[in-house]
Amino acid sequence: MNLILLGPPGAGKGTQAVRLEAARGLKQLSTGDMLRSEIKAQSAIGREVEAILARGDLVPDATVVRMVETRMAAPDCAKGVIFDGFPRTVAQAEALNAMLAAHGQKVDAVVVFTVDDAILIERVTNRAAAAEAAGQPVRPDDRPDVFPNRLAKFHRETAPLIAFYERMGILKAVDGMQPMAEVEAAIGRLLPAK
Numbered sequence: 001m002n003l004i005l006l007g008p009p010g011a012g013k014g015t016q017a018v019r020l021e022a023a024r025g026l027k028q029l030s031t032g033d034m035l036r037s038e039i040k041a042q043s044a045i046g047r048e049v050e051a052i053l054a055r056g057d058l059v060p061d062a063t064v065v066r067m068v069e070t071r072m073a074a075p076d077c078a079k080g081v082i083f084d085g086f087p088r089t090v091a092q093a094e095a096l097n098a099m100l101a102a103h104g105q106k107v108d109a110v111v112v113f114t115v116d117d118a119i120l121i122e123r124v125t126n127r128a129a130a131a132e133a134a135g136q137p138v139r140p141d142d143r144p145d146v147f148p149n150r151l152a153k154f155h156r157e158t159a160p161l162i163a164f165y166e167r168m169g170i171l172k173a174v175d176g177m178q179p180m181a182e183v184e185a186a187i188g189r190l191l192p193a194k
């Protein structure tokens, strides 16, 4: 089974992806984490995308699609993938459909997290402040001068995917403003049986 967790930055997709990974034996594939590892390693991709991430802009579709395609060929993705942070544009969604179809697979379900912008800003501000207070590094794109750009990119580039997957008949919505355990239970009720 292939699932997509769709939603604005700070919506809790990563938290739920980890829980689903354990519950369903699927592999979480977070393009944000993959890109941050490339930056850490200062690979060719990492050097290409570092400034883009720091500004809160989107990495070019071709770069992300190539990275995902390579990663999905690994054996740990064979049972299915939970996409977290991908696709983020209609072009990426179309590329993913084609990529899966080429292997006789498809996207089985898309869970969209609904969270108000004001709550997202509050969550990310708190997360950055907590990291700072603990002496931990703050993600450059969680900073208050950058985060609004990530939200704007979500509304402009990624939100059209809601209608895209609705047309495919596989969209499920969950209220991402509930406590984490309740979001988890709601997702469990929405998804097809294992």
Ligand code: ADP
Pocket: 008, 009, 010, 031, 032, 033, 035, 052, 053, 056, 057, 058, 059, 060, 061, 064, 084, 085, 086, 087, 088, 092, 141, 150
């Ligand atoms: P969040 O969900 O909190 O916004 P992510 O870790 O998913 O954070 O992504 C961080 C950044 O990585 C994004 O702001 C963007 O610059 C880049 N990125 C991640 N996934 C993609 C993608 N599918 N397409 C383009 N850029 C991406």
